[in-house]
Amino acid sequence: MSELGKQSVESFLDAVADASPAPGGGTSAAVAVALAAGLVEMTARIGNGAAAAEARELRARALELAGEELTSYAPVLEAETAAERKAALVAASEPPARIAETAAAVAELGLSVAAASSESLRGDALTGVTLAEAAAASAARLVWINVGSSEAHERAHAAARRAAAARLASPR
Numbered sequence: 001m002s003e004l005g006k007q008s009v010e011s012f013l014d015a016v017a018d019a020s021p022a023p024g025g026g027t028s029a030a031v032a033v034a035l036a037a038g039l040v041e042m043t044a045r046i047g048n049g050a051a052a053a054e055a056r057e058l059r060a061r062a063l064e065l066a067g068e069e070l071t072s073y074a075p076v077l078e079a080e081t082a083a084e085r086k087a088a089l090v091a092a093s094e095p096p097a098r099i100a101e102t103a104a105a106v107a108e109l110g111l112s113v114a115a116a117s118s119e120s121l122r123g124d125a126l127t128g129v130t131l132a133e134a135a136a137a138s139a140a141r142l143v144w145i146n147v148g149s150s151e152a153h154e155r156a157h158a159a160a161r162r163a164a165a166a167r168l169a170s171p172r
Contacts, residue, residue, distance in 0.1 A: 030066035039128035
């Protein structure tokens, strides 16, 4: 488990609210993906269990990305030239692009788990789908802010569309 994963919720929220650039939006989006994956995993474990291992892997990946995101923006702040800043922004865009892709995978898995779940469990999986969609959209927005139109943004935007499609396809 990452150091971030060992932190209490209260401690993490205090760190987010602190007057420092990290943890910020990217780390928060990744933690939201981990929460979403946890809900999907729980629903799968109580239901048929088949998708629980995949959800667990996605949860671990999201926490790993949250840790990467904690330090990914520091080189941007430390850049001394425009060229250094541009290169740092390109590099800093990679973690949120991967967060968006992970979020899309969680949303799609959550949709599948919800469809196979009983009515009493479906709401938790669908909450996971909705959280994952919000995290994907947030992460894609961060990539756009960093680098505008780019390969990383195209990947993040495609992931956000996949997550939105999963939410829109979910049973009411």
